[in-house]
Amino acid sequence: MPRTLELQPLERDSFSPFGDVIEMAGSRHFSINNGATERFHDISQIVGDPSDGHTAISLVRSQPLPSPLRIEVLERHPLASQAFIPQDDQPFIVVVAPRGDDIDLDDIRAFVADGKQGINYHPGVWHHSLLALAPSQDFILVDLITPKHNCDEHYFDSDEQLLLDYSGLPNGCVLRPR
Numbered sequence: 001m002p003r004t005l006e007l008q009p010l011e012r013d014s015f016s017p018f019g020d021v022i023e024m025a026g027s028r029h030f031s032i033n034n035g036a037t038e039r040f041h042d043i044s045q046i047v048g049d050p051s052d053g054h055t056a057i058s059l060v061r062s063q064p065l066p067s068p069l070r071i072e073v074l075e076r077h078p079l080a081s082q083a084f085i086p087q088d089d090q091p092f093i094v095v096v097a098p099r100g101d102d103i104d105l106d107d108i109r110a111f112v113a114d115g116k117q118g119i120n121y122h123p124g125v126w127h128h129s130l131l132a133l134a135p136s137q138d139f140i141l142v143d144l145i146t147p148k149h150n151c152d153e154h155y156f157d158s159d160e161q162l163l164l165d166y167s168g169l170p171n172g173c174v175l176r177p178r
Contacts, residue, residue, distance in 0.1 A: 002161030003105065005071070007169070010094060010111040010119070018096040018109070018125045020044035022085055022118035044120040046142055048080030053146025055080075060141050062092075062132040068165040071095065074103060074126040075153045080144035084130060085118030087138040093166055094119055095128035103154050105162050112169065126154065133169060 008014065012021045020043065027040040046055055074097055086092060094111045097103045103126055113119065120142075121127055130139065144150060156162065 002070075002163045004068070004163045004165055005095070005108060005110040007093070007110050007112050007164075007166065010113045010117050014109075015094075015096075015111060015119070017098060018127075019081070019122045020120040021113075022083065022120055023116060025116075044081075044083065046081055046083065046120070047123050048144040052079050052148055052150075053144050056143065056145045058141040058143070059087075060084075060130070060139050062130040062137045062139065063135060064132045067167040068163045069131070071108070071128060071156065071162040071164060073153055073155050074108075074128055075151055076124050076126045077121070077143065077150050078124050078152060079146060079148060079150040080123055081120050081142075082144075083118060083120035083140075083142040085140040085142075086113070086115055087140060088134075089115040090132070090134040090137050091115045091169070092133055092137060093131035093164070095131065095164065096121070097126035099124040099126070103156075105156075105160055108162060110164055112166075131164075131166075133166065 015021050022044050024040045027043050029040045032039045092113050097108045
């Protein structure tokens with residue numbers, strides 16, 4: 001019988017084993033440019049060895065997938081972190097599993113980012129592709145461009161049934177902490 005992932009709000013503490021939450025709320029900040037700008041400082045660190053390639057900023061546009069969604073594959077990037085920062089204040093879903101060679105279905109987590117939060121996966125953290133909740137959601141992507149192998153995929157066997165049902169989430173949804 002398939003198991004359904006429980007959605008939880010994206011918060012720094014609960015997401016910390018997988019990466020960083022990129023957001024202004026609760027971040028250290030100070031004024032710069034003679035007080036004209038507030039800098040939210042050192043929220044997340046980009047991890048990657050420059051000898052492996054170069055860190056790049058890209059733009060991506062994601063479309064919603066049908067819900068309920070059967071989780072069939074997760075990927076990881078062993079050489080570097082990977083960050084996604086939303087551009088249109090639309091919530092999105094993040095599905096992750098801890099680093100390691102094997103993935104235990106019981107360790108997979110699903111978070112709802114509120115549209116003002118981005119995420120930065122730590123190197124080697126398993127994750128699903130972007131899960132937009134609205135059509136044509138735009139993101140800034142920061143990751144390593146390298147000729148070296150930097151993307152592993154794990155396909156689940158047909159008997160490993162894991163579903164993600166987000167059909168009840170309205171556009172603009174925000175889950176509240178318990």
